[in-house]
Each structure stands twice: as structure tokens, then as C-alpha cells.
Amino acid sequence: MEFSQALLHRDPRKNARHCEGYTEYRPNLPAHLKQSMFAEEREWPVLCRYSSEPGDPGLDDRIPQPRGFAMKVFDVHGEHFDAGKGLHLSTQDIEFNSTPALDLADAKTTREIIDLRIKFGNNQAELYKQLDARKDTELQKARDAVRNTHLESTGQHSQTA
Structure with missing residues (x-):
């Protein structure tokens, strides 16, 4: 699926801050991190976006609030992270938050x-x-x-x- 097609299936209010690119497995990754999708040395296409919480599009992004960063990794085959196991998808979602405690x-x-x-x-x-x-x-x-x-x-x- 091309990135532009993937965007058509997302909430259009969330598409203002997206970027397309690639993420890669680093050859010198420590052994304890070589698991799930990172067990294989390769590169994956990704679609990333920033967000502010809560996701109400009417809220100003300039107010102090937690921020998020999400990556949708495409062309993932084999073992997924626990949240994606058993779903038989070729994508993996990785999410981050600017606050250390949710x-x-x-x-x-x-x-x-x-x-x-x-x-x-x-x-x-x-x-x-x-x-x-x-x-x-x-x-x-x-x-x-x-x-x-x-x-x-x-x-x-x-x-x-």
C-alpha cells in the first residue's frame, strides 16, 4: 500500500503533521533488543505523525499538553509485538508519549x-x-x-x- 493510500483510511484531521520515510534495523543492535520485527536486519517504510492530547482538533497545539508521536511500520512479516499478535497484519504500530507516566x-x-x-x-x-x-x-x-x-x-x- 502506498503512503498516500494509507492516509485515505485515517482520520483526516490527523494528517496535517505526517511524514513518510524509512526506519532500519541497526547492525550493532544489542542482542537483547533483537526481537519481534527487529530480529531481522532490514529496512521498513513508515508513516509517522505528531499529535497533541486530547485529539480534539479545536484545541490549540501551542498550549502545554502531552504530545504524541506515532509510527505505522509497513511490510512487517513474522513476529509482531504483543499487541499485534494474531491479527495477521503486515503493519506494526509504535507509539510514544511526551510524558513518562500515562x-x-x-x-x-x-x-x-x-x-x-x-x-x-x-x-x-x-x-x-x-x-x-x-x-x-x-x-x-x-x-x-x-x-x-x-x-x-x-x-x-x-x-x-
């Missing part, structure tokens, strides 16, 4: 917090009032203390354990 611990928390941030995103006083009523308020407010840096100069952390 504040969205499970599906229920994710839904609650994203709903609050979208509903009260333009009213921080009301959002904080809602977050103060939660047991995880400190964790949920931590994202507002991240440095405000340009998407391309933000350090990223793997979202895998």
Missing part, C-alpha cells in the same frame, strides 16, 4: 478524562473543579505542568513496558 490508567478513566477535557477544555477553572472531585486529581493535573515545546523538539517515551 495518566489514563484504563478504559474507564480514559473515557471519563477525555470527556471532561473536551467538555471543559476552554474553562480551566471548571475543569479543575471536576478534577478536584477525583481521587487521581494530582495525576490528572500533572499534564498541565509539562513544558510547552514545539512538537518536533519534544522528547518522547515508549508506551510499552
Whole structure:
């Protein structure tokens, strides 16, 4: 599949910051990292994109919020990472986040917090009032203390354990 065709199947609001390229296995990769798709020395086509959280296209990218970086790796054959095992896909998704700890611990928390941030995103006083009523308020407010840096100069952390 060509990259431009792959984009047609994605949310068009997320395509503003994408880039196409290649990623490669380095011959000097340490033995403990030679697993899954990286067990084979080769090069793969990738489609990458930056994102801001939450993914509401109406939010300004210039406010301090966690940023994301995602890679869709094409032409992956053989063993996949755990999340892709058994799906028989020729792609592998690799995702990163600019904060070292994820504040969205499970599906229920994710839904609650994203709903609050979208509903009260333009009213921080009301959002904080809602977050103060939660047991995880400190964790949920931590994202507002991240440095405000340009998407391309933000350090990223793997979202895998």
C-alpha cells in the first residue's frame, strides 16, 4: 500500500503533521533488543505523525499538553509485538508519549478524562473543579505542568513496558 493510500483510511484531521520515510534495523543492535520485527536486519517504510492530547482538533497545539508521536511500520512479516499478535497484519504500530507516566490508567478513566477535557477544555477553572472531585486529581493535573515545546523538539517515551 502506498503512503498516500494509507492516509485515505485515517482520520483526516490527523494528517496535517505526517511524514513518510524509512526506519532500519541497526547492525550493532544489542542482542537483547533483537526481537519481534527487529530480529531481522532490514529496512521498513513508515508513516509517522505528531499529535497533541486530547485529539480534539479545536484545541490549540501551542498550549502545554502531552504530545504524541506515532509510527505505522509497513511490510512487517513474522513476529509482531504483543499487541499485534494474531491479527495477521503486515503493519506494526509504535507509539510514544511526551510524558513518562500515562495518566489514563484504563478504559474507564480514559473515557471519563477525555470527556471532561473536551467538555471543559476552554474553562480551566471548571475543569479543575471536576478534577478536584477525583481521587487521581494530582495525576490528572500533572499534564498541565509539562513544558510547552514545539512538537518536533519534544522528547518522547515508549508506551510499552
